Amino acid sequence: MRIQRSCLLCYAREMTANDDNIIEIRDLWFARGATPIFKGLNADIKRGHVTALMGPSGTGKTTLLRLITRQLRPDSGRILVDGVDIADLSKSDLYKLRKRFGMLFQNGALLTDLTVFENVAFPLREHTSLSNRLIRHVVLTKLHAVGLRGAADMLPRELSGGMARRVALARAMATDPDILIYDEPFVGLDPISMGVIVRLVRRMNDALGITSIIVSHDVDEVSTVADISYLLSDGTVAASGSPAELNRASSELVRQFMHGMADGPVAFHYQAPDYAEQLLGRDSE
Amino acid sequence: MLREAYVSLVVFVRTFGALTLFLLELIVQVPRVFVRRFPLIVAQVYNAGSLSLVIIMVCGAFVGGVLALQGYANLTRFNAEDAVGIFAGFALIKELGPVITALLFAGRAGTALASEIGLMKATDQLAAMEMMAVDPVRRVVVPRFLGGVIAMPLLVAVFSMIGLLGAHMVGVMLLNIDVGAFWQQMQSTLGLRDVMEGILKSIVFGIIASLLAVWEGYNAIPTAEGVSRATTRTVVLTAIAVLISDFMITAWFLR
Numbered sequence: 001m002r003i004q005r006s007c008l009l010c011y012a013r014e015m016t017a018n019d020d021n022i023i024e025i026r027d028l029w030f031a032r033g034a035t036p037i038f039k040g041l042n043a044d045i046k047r048g049h050v051t052a053l054m055g056p057s058g059t060g061k062t063t064l065l066r067l068i069t070r071q072l073r074p075d076s077g078r079i080l081v082d083g084v085d086i087a088d089l090s091k092s093d094l095y096k097l098r099k100r101f102g103m104l105f106q107n108g109a110l111l112t113d114l115t116v117f118e119n120v121a122f123p124l125r126e127h128t129s130l131s132n133r134l135i136r137h138v139v140l141t142k143l144h145a146v147g148l149r150g151a152a153d154m155l156p157r158e159l160s161g162g163m164a165r166r167v168a169l170a171r172a173m174a175t176d177p178d179i180l181i182y183d184e185p186f187v188g189l190d191p192i193s194m195g196v197i198v199r200l201v202r203r204m205n206d207a208l209g210i211t212s213i214i215v216s217h218d219v220d221e222v223s224t225v226a227d228i229s230y231l232l233s234d235g236t237v238a239a240s241g242s243p244a245e246l247n248r249a250s251s252e253l254v255r256q257f258m259h260g261m262a263d264g265p266v267a268f269h270y271q272a273p274d275y276a277e278q279l280l281g282r283d284s285e
Numbered sequence: 286m287l288r289e290a291y292v293s294l295v296v297f298v299r300t301f302g303a304l305t306l307f308l309l310e311l312i313v314q315v316p317r318v319f320v321r322r323f324p325l326i327v328a329q330v331y332n333a334g335s336l337s338l339v340i341i342m343v344c345g346a347f348v349g350g351v352l353a354l355q356g357y358a359n360l361t362r363f364n365a366e367d368a369v370g371i372f373a374g375f376a377l378i379k380e381l382g383p384v385i386t387a388l389l390f391a392g393r394a395g396t397a398l399a400s401e402i403g404l405m406k407a408t409d410q411l412a413a414m415e416m417m418a419v420d421p422v423r424r425v426v427v428p429r430f431l432g433g434v435i436a437m438p439l440l441v442a443v444f445s446m447i448g449l450l451g452a453h454m455v456g457v458m459l460l461n462i463d464v465g466a467f468w469q470q471m472q473s474t475l476g477l478r479d480v481m482e483g484i485l486k487s488i489v490f491g492i493i494a495s496l497l498a499v500w501e502g503y504n505a506i507p508t509a510e511g512v513s514r515a516t517t518r519t520v521v522l523t524a525i526a527v528l529i530s531d532f533m534i535t536a537w538f539l540r
Contacts (some may be wrong), residue, residue, distance in 0.1 A: 107408060112410065
């Protein structure tokens with residue numbers, strides 16, 4: 001009887017959790033060739049929050065984004081978006097789902113043969129039958145939101161890295177997605193552009209009620225913008241919580257990562273044979 | 286040794302199968318793309334055609350000229366220099382027009398297509414389209430494929446025409462072959478069947494050259510090295526495939 005009741009409780013808890021979570025990742029396994037990337041990863045993305053996926057390079061943060069958007073398929077485990085397992089979707093359903101996503105790629109991934117204006121207009125022209133007048137209106141609004149209305153007629157090659165990323169953000173927002181995904185939005189930006197992007201992420205999230213997912217290893221920037229952070233390591237979630245909680249965490253790994261210490265659980269050296277032996281050893285090869 | 290041969294045979298059969306499926310996928314998409322993205326196709330015909338037009342006109346003129354020279358040098362031994370027109374016409378319309386155009390197309394437009402698509406892949410543009418729920422095959426690959434397929438017969442026609450003019454210039458104006466004999470003999474000997482052979486070849490080569498270019502670009506390893514390899518392979522594979530299929534079509538027409 002007691003067991004039954006506790007199960008009911010779990011069930012009830014799961015129900016409420018389901019409503020809060022827009023994306024749920026359950027027991028995710030994924031390998032690239034013989035190298036395992038994820039070994040039973042579990043994570044929830046809360047609706048309306050800014051969630052950060054952090055971790056040292058090579059822990060598969062970008063891979064996780066590609067799994068969430070089904071650009072890649074997991075070896076096993078489930079990824080649920082609003083309770084629907086995305087592995088089961090047909091191509092047309094997948095495309096329907098993807099219209100709810102906006103993704104900001106690391107380098108912007110603007111279409112190089114189109115102007116800034118046409119880049120932002122691209123998803124609108126593809127998916128809506130809006131009149132040119134209306135499209136112009138929407139595009140200019142989105143460009144204005146990222147401060148680049150004046151660059152509408154420029155080509156992607158004329159933009160700086162920070163500008164390209166802002167255009168890409170405007171494009172990702174063009175169709176008013178529910179979920180915005182940022183892949184390393186802070187890499188290679190000068191402090192001013194970085195501040196601009198950080199503020200934009202927060203503003204989009206709060207003003208439009210979007211759910212945001214940020215992949216990054218810039219601890220300081222993420223701390224200012226994220227509600228919840230997941231620290232990935234060795235194929236699973238090593239720690240999760242608000243930036244303040246992570247900062248206080250006692251785990252060696254979390255402390256090493258959050259405070260940028262050179263050596264710790266994540267070794268400075270990549271796996272290698274013994275140094276002295278390799279230097280002094282005969283030239284066997 | 287035997288094992289290696291077996292492995293490469295398996296790889297070949299697999300690649301060929303994947304290529305065939307890719308072609309079928311493109312063909313299935315063609316009507317839809319034709320209706321919904323017609324301006325893109327026009328742009329790609331212009332792109333592939335205009336890229337190759339100058340090189341094809343220059344080469345056509347000189348190939349025609351060489352044919353007239355060689356034809357004259359050999360036919361004059363039999364006092365048959367009037368037949369230079371027939372010789373140049375047959376060679377250009379049935380063989381050299383389609384084949385050389387296809388090879389030039391691969392070198393000029395094919396490489397551009399492969400590297401463009403490869404670079405779009407390397408810079409995540411294709412992935413970005415996927416994420417915007419736009420099928421890159423429909424948006425990027427099919428229009429480029431169709432552009433090449435439509436442009437090739439037009440380019441072949443231009444090549445053969447300029448080639449005949451080149452032969453006329455060298456044969457009639459330089460070597461003083463009788464202009465009436467030159468054109469009249471060509472006209473009476475070259476039949477519809479010969480022209481059809483040239484047209485069929487131009488269509489087949491257009492499909493081969495465009496398919497291999499978009500295939501190599503779409504499947505390029507998304508790095509600088511991968512894109513450069515894809516570009517090279519486009520030219521090499523197109524040359525081989527065009528020459529093999531040329532032999533087969535010729536044999537079929539002579540049966």
